[in-house]
Amino acid sequence: MVVTRQEIMEKLKQFLIKYDNGIVFLFILFSVIGISLNLTIVSTDEIWNFQNLMKMVNGYQIYQDANVIVTPLFFFIGLFLFQLLGANLLIFRCYHILILTGIFFMTYLIGKKIKINRIIILLLICLFMVYSKFLLVRASANYNLLVFFFVLVGLFLFLRSREHSRIQGMIGFIIFLTKQNVGVFYTLGFCFYQLISKKSKRHKFKAIINYSIIFGILGALFTLFFAKKGLLSDFLNYTFLGIGEFAAENRIIGINMLTITTALLVSYMTMVYFIQKKKIVNEQIEDNIRKLTSFAIPMLFIQVPIINEFHFILSIYLLVISLFYLLNEVLFSYLWVNIRKIGIVILTTFAIFIVIVSGYNLVDWTNYISSPTYPYQYEDPFFGGVIREEIYDEIEEVTDFIQNTKGNVIVLSEKAALYMIPLRRSNGFFDLPFLGNMGKEGESVAINKILELKDTKILILKDEKEIHQQESEKIIQFVKENLEYQGEIRGFLIYHTKN
Secondary structure, three states: OOOOHHHHHHHHHHHHHHOHHHHHHHHHHHHHHHHHHOOEOOOOHHHHHHHHHHHHHOOOOEOOOEOOOOOOHHHHHHHHHHHHHOOOHHHHHHHHHHHHHHHHHHHHHHHHHOOOOHHHHHHHHHHHHHHHHHHHHHOOOOHHHHHHHHHHHHHHHHOOOOOOHHHHHHHHHHHHHHOHHHHHHHHHHHHHHHHHOOOOHHHHHHHHHHHHHHHHHHHHHHHHHHHHOOOHHHHHHHHHHOHHHHHHHOOEOOHHHHHHHHHHHHHHHHHHHHHHHHOOOOHHHHHHHHHHHHHHHHHHHHHOOEOOHHHHHHHHHHHHHHHHHHHHHHHHHHHHHHHHHHHHHHHHHHHHHHHHHHHHHHHHHHHHHOOOOOOOOOOOOOOOOEOOHHHHHHHHHHHHHHHOOOOEEEEOOOOHHHHHHHHOOOOHHHHOOEOOOOOOOHHHHHHHHHHHOOOEEEEEEOOHHHOOOOEOHHHHHHHHHHOEEEEEEOOEEEEEOOO
16 A cells, blocks of 8 residues: 555644644753753853852852842752752753753643644744844753743643632742742732633632732741741841842843833733724633733833843743734734745744754764863763863862962952852852842941951952952952952952951
């Protein structure tokens, strides 16, 4: 029996439809793995978060010894992975791969749930992947991505026919426990939906009460747990009391991003108004629009106060999905017969490009870490990372200086993590001396602590252009004016306490 080409294509189509979840998951996983692993070690958010996790692995306490400014779930999960699989940069980047795969896969499931055309939702996922030279893929593991994964999980469950307000209360608290402000935004979204839904007042009131009770019980248990561990005061100091200084001192405003956000929001709300006025969709679609809108708008505030590309793309993520949902209902569904082939070609091109880029990076990274000249073993914290020779030499020279110095050495710079991680040491918030990362009245507290130091050397960057914009000029100037200058090492000025 001869099987025709048409029959083969039909069987292939049925296979893709039947196993689409698994196929999409594997595509996403492979798409992010290569680029996520093949990253150079530099002092950025990745290394700062990695440093805090390494401190916890080495017996130091979160908030007391690691100046984490968000609620702790990201670090607790990371600590579990490190204890299970080993504490190194490879496992940390695998943590990121799992989170980002989860984000894109949940995006696909949400798109299916609200019946966005599968090719359209996959195209959207590809656009999010490649945005700004694979920005989200290169971001590495961080609490912003993890909290957004939980937001998508919560939204997916919320889009189901039953709201499950108690489950939403649990998810709302999990989001809050990952990053406190996003937990507030999610809760506002849940409450806003109750206000604009067409359900009875009794149902709305009951849903909000159930949500609040679960959220409150879990919050009380967490508070008791941290109080018992003696971490509550430091937790409150860094995650709440220091927020004012963080917001006041770290305003970064991207006008272009604000403009795009405003344009997207205006376009979306105009379409919502048009759809409601013309009554061109059924009640289920209207309810989906209410749910999406309720969460998409509060999430726009994720980008405040640091409006950069990373916060921008996360903040508009739900709004873009919502906008594509509207376009799918009023435009794509009617034109799809005519544009289907074009959509398949574009998606195929995107997918091939992404797979090639990821595959190339994966091969390049594998060859690099398997080379006999690779400087790290699995037990080394930086194992799995790509490191330039000059950075490796710098780390070796500075760590050697610290080890051979009598008394303590503080690297008063955002680069401190590069040296403290391999030394497995902690100088508390001095290891990341950012404004807003030192708790309430952080600058004054830091200066008073410096005054109390004895037999301690403090290193500050010689080139002022290299000093991070979030570092305190006041603290650096205090060190220069009040401590004894003793020389230089690898781009750092060395000062010594006079005590």
